[in-house]
Amino acid sequence: MSYVFPPVTATVPVAGSDALFPVHRIYCVGRNYVDHAIEMGHTGREAPFFFMKPADAVLPVAEGKTGEMPYPSMTKDLHHEIELVVAIGKSGKDISVEDAASYIWGYAVGLDMTRRDLQGEAKKQGRPWDTGKGFDYSAPISSLYPVAQTKLITEGNIHLDVNGEQRQDSDIRKLIWNVAETISYLSKFYELQAGDLIFTGTPEGVAAVKTGDLLEGRISGLGSLKVQLV
Structure with a gap:
């Protein structure tokens, strides 16, 4: 057996190691902090909902390095959204x-x-969000830290600066649906696999960025x- 062309597998570096984590799927949870839901025009604890990005949308950035993300085409309103990413290590369905x-x-x-203008137009027309969310390099990610090293993360500051000025600042404990609840709910719809990223x-504070911003x-x-x- 031979391949028509060599298979490509997206990977993320593991902190303090030369190991690489192969990416299977990327799931994203929408509106999962109260204040962000409010700034997007929603209130209440709705059931979690999900969208996906292609596995090769990851832009892996090793600790101590600065990744370069090309400003995407077809948008004039690119927004940042800082998030805790959870890496799945084994398969499971209907997880408690x-x-x-x-x-x-x-x-x-x-x-x-997020190409917010494209996402907004898709919402108005009742269309999928793919062009707004699932474009090339739309999922920058740091090195992964094994849970054996970090222990379970249920709280802690989550923060984003743009050009040295604070844009987003909150705490993981403010998640509407915590990590365990999210994994459990998501696994009712999909059999999670080793290599999945969630x-x-x-949190609140999402805003536009432009070429040259750090x-x-x-x-x-x-x-x-x-x-x-860039």
């Missing part, structure tokens, strides 16, 4: 909340970059993620 932690391989700092939602995201215990728009 109580067992969810055992499926976590590790954590990272991520950015769900972007768990962004984004620096931090989550307590996970180091930082630096990305410059």
